[in-house]
Amino acid sequence: QKQLVQSGPEVKKPGTSVKVSCKASGFTFSTSAVQWVRQARGERLEWIGWIVVGGGNTNYAEKFQERVTITRDMSTGTAYMELSSLTPEDTAVYYCAADFMIGGGKLDPWGQGTLVTVSS
Amino acid sequence: DIVMTQSPLSLPVSPGEPASISCRSSQSLLQSNGYNYLDWYLKKPGQPPQLLIYLGSNRASGVPDRFSGSGSGTDFTLKISRVEAEDVGVYYCMQASQTLTFGGGTKVEIK
Numbered sequence: 001q002k003q004l005v006q007s008g009p010e011v012k013k014p015g016t017s018v019k020v021s022c023k024a025s026g027f028t029f030s031t032s033a034v035q036w037v038r039q040a041r042g043e044r045l046e047w048i049g050w051i052v053v054g055g056g057n058t059n060y061a062e063k064f065q066e067r068v069t070i071t072r073d074m075s076t077g078t079a080y081m082e083l084s085s086l087t088p089e090d091t092a093v094y095y096c097a098a099d100f101m102i103g104g105g106k107l108d109p110w111g112q113g114t115l116v117t118v119s120s
Numbered sequence: 121d122i123v124m125t126q127s128p129l130s131l132p133v134s135p136g137e138p139a140s141i142s143c144r145s146s147q148s149l150l151q152s153n154g155y156n157y158l159d160w161y162l163k164k165p166g167q168p169p170q171l172l173i174y175l176g177s178n179r180a181s182g183v184p185d186r187f188s189g190s191g192s193g194t195d196f197t198l199k200i201s202r203v204e205a206e207d208v209g210v211y212y213c214m215q216a217s218q219t220l221t222f223g224g225g226t227k228v229e230i231k
Binding site for chain 2: 097105
């Protein structure tokens with residue numbers, strides 16, 4: 001079945017970077033897009049950005065524009081989200097989700113989530 | 121960005137009773153192709169969100185038919201015809217008409 005498996009939890013110092021991976025299986029990776037969303041404790045879900053896997057084009061939320069990079073490796077079926085200049089406010093669970101409507105919603109499946117903790 | 125507003129914040133429901141959640145968007149989600157780009161997701165504790173409804177009213181694969189979505193433009197509703205214990209969690213609407221934004225969530229709990 002379609003599945004996304006994310007990398008494990010991370011603990012980072014303020015000012016450093018984190019790179020979260022999202023490995024796809026059970027579907028043709030190149031025909032999808034991958035959306036990245038995060039949720040801090042007690043907050044609503046927040047969109048970070050996305051990548052259209054086939055063409056590699058990306059789009060980022062304005063809030064993260066200066067410090068996020070989303071990439072993909074088609075040979076391994078893996079997408080990556082790197083966030084730099086971390087602050088404690090970046091502590092959250094980060095999710096990837098498959099988007100077969102290429103920007104039209106219908107996000108399914110989702111990765112299991114990766115907890116990123118930023119603390120000195 | 122399109123702002124999504126859900127109500128109520130919390131919804132206690134007795135098993136077997138119906139439930140209804142409202143979602144309003146600050147701009148119309150109806151595109152020229154006739155589709156409303158509005159999804160509904162359920163998030164259970166410790167789990168990722170799971171897709172329930174897409175394009176306003178289409179049930180995702182495997183979703184029980186007690187879940188239904190309706191609405192158009194800026195006003196949308198998710199209905200559960202008979203709530204079961206497994207339906208507890210936080211329900212989110214999400215618009216995909218522009219860059220994705222989510223509602224604040226509605227927590228459904230069993231009375």
